[in-house]
Amino acid sequence: LSGYFTPLLLGFGVVSCALVVAIALRMDVLDHEGHPIHLSTRFVGYWVWLIVEIVKANIDVAKRIWSPSLPISPAMFLLNAGQTGELGQVIYANSITLTPGTV
Numbered sequence: 001l002s003g004y005f006t007p008l009l010l011g012f013g014v015v016s017c018a019l020v021v022a023i024a025l026r027m028d029v030l031d032h033e034g035h036p037i038h039l040s041t042r043f044v045g046y047w048v049w050l051i052v053e054i055v056k057a058n059i060d061v062a063k064r065i066w067s068p069s070l071p072i073s074p075a076m077f078l079l080n081a082g083q084t085g086e087l088g089q090v091i092y093a094n095s096i097t098l099t100p101g102t103v
Contacts, residue, residue: 031086046091050095050098053099054098054099054100057099057100058100061100081093
């Protein structure tokens with residue numbers, strides 16, 4: 001983030017990452033579900049779909065800002081997620097909050 005890539009700073013980064021992983025392993029606070037490898041191929045399609053949806057939502061929000069005559073009807077509702085695993089729920093929640101106008 002600073003733009004400096006000296007060997008000393010890179011070494012500090014590697015050592016600090018290794019230290020954090022070692023402490024997390026010792027405390028047993030790592031995610032045991034991990035990333036299921038069979039989802040990796042479908043994940044590419046998901047990212048393409050998500051990027052398209054974010055662009056469409058951005059365009060919609062911009063239109064509503066620049067054209068006050070378009071209706072805005074804020075609402076809150078409860079939505080039951082179909083995901084059963086923690087990873088799926090996190091991805092689903094992040095997908096919702098990445099889309100403008102849903103927060």
